[in-house]
Amino acid sequence: MRVGTAPSAAYDDLPYTRGGAVDRADVGALVQSAVDGDAAAWKALVEGLSPLVWSVVRAHRLSDADAHEVYQTVWFRFAQHLGRIREPDKAGSWLASTARHESLKVLKSLRRLTPTDDPQLLDRVSEDRTPEESLLDSEEAAAQSERVRRLWQEFEELGDRCRQLLRVLMSTPPPSYQEVSAALGIAVGSIGPLRQRCLRRLRARLDARGAL
């Protein structure tokens, strides 16, 4: 169970949940349907769980190229293991955990090949423009855009641990604490307190800058 966050129904009408957010309760049933040959069920799984996989990869600050390859590897492997996954209703945790392991492996091989390079420096915001982003560029929305960018900037400058945790927590729809635990290798019980601390820290940074 999630503690201290709004239920997903509270923001169902907001644009970022449009189209394809999977109710986590349905994940097991969707996996079973996909095993039985239902391509639409697979598509729904991708739409519902893709942001979680992407968040886990981004939380590890891979370069764009590495992030793309890890993301693909995770989904190819999920397709390959479909029908063999022991707890289909925990497919989100399976994906999060696989994304974590593959991300860590990339970081490990980078350190080995180029010990002085910091792969984290390669990180940057995706260049893909979404309809929402284009909208933000319009003049009426300039203030809103500025808010979002300032928030993002302060988030990016948090310490590694908080930045990582928040990057996973902010995926859409909100991940369960089991999924966060699988994504980051931290105990479920420590996520709530850590989350609160990290959000406070971010709030304090924003207040200090007079932002938001």
Next chain:
Amino acid sequence: MNDDDMNDELEEFDEDGFDGALLEEELRRAAAILDPVPAELSRIAVDAYVLHDLDARIAELTFDSVVDAIPVRGATDVPRMLTFRAGEVTVDVEVTGQGLMGQVLPPQPARIEVLSGPQSAAPLTADAMGRFTTDAPPTGPFALRLRTGGEVVVTEWLRA
């Protein structure tokens, strides 16, 4: 949500003290705008459905030099060594800048495909000793599908 709504919410926020859930929601919106899943990646994941193959046996990765080997100080461009196992069949693979070199054990001829995604496969043949090579390294995630005897074995997907 218009600006007025947003301001109302923020006033409440300040009066009532810290509201973590609200800030998390703002971050969620920011992520959806500034760092969404790239559209081409979503498409590839949807297409990946064709990779499910309930009849093949999966050869699991049992050794990966990136994780399991002790690095040699000063050695650069060491080949990546991988071992996959499905029951009694083992596949050893070495990834170098020139391509893949591998062997099926116990030694046996095999028809092999190098998979690099939902769409593409490059065919190879392993000789009587089970040895095979490719002339280019994989550029992204890859898997090997082997037909040997009456059996199909697919190695776990891996990023080269």
